[in-house]
Amino acid sequence: MDEPPTGDKKNLMIAAGIALEKSLKLVPPADDAGTDDARSMLGQLMVGLKAAYDQAATGEGGTGEEAEGESP
Structure with a gap:
């Protein structure tokens, strides 16, 4: 048997x-x-990621257009 029966899984989750x-x-x-510290850190991370994306999009060999599969 690769996995325990679903009843046993359910009992384990209930016990946990x-x-x-x-x-x-x-x-x-x-x-x-x-919470405020986490929000501040996430905000700074997003600003840094956007700056890195903008630089990569307009930097060396970049045309400013997104390649297929990339998101803004």
């Missing part, structure tokens, strides 16, 4: 869910203080 729920009750997750 219960364990996760109980662990969160024991040690509640920290508040979302890092």
Whole structure:
């Protein structure tokens, strides 16, 4: 048998869910203080990626047009 039966998979997922729920009750997750930092980092990453894309699109051998399969 390559994989366990679906009933066993379901029971494993239920057990994992219960364990996760109980662990969160024991040690509640920290508040979302890092959310602003994450948004800032993602914003900076997007600015950097756009700049790199713009440079590649207009740089050496680039015509500014997208090649097939590329996205802006």
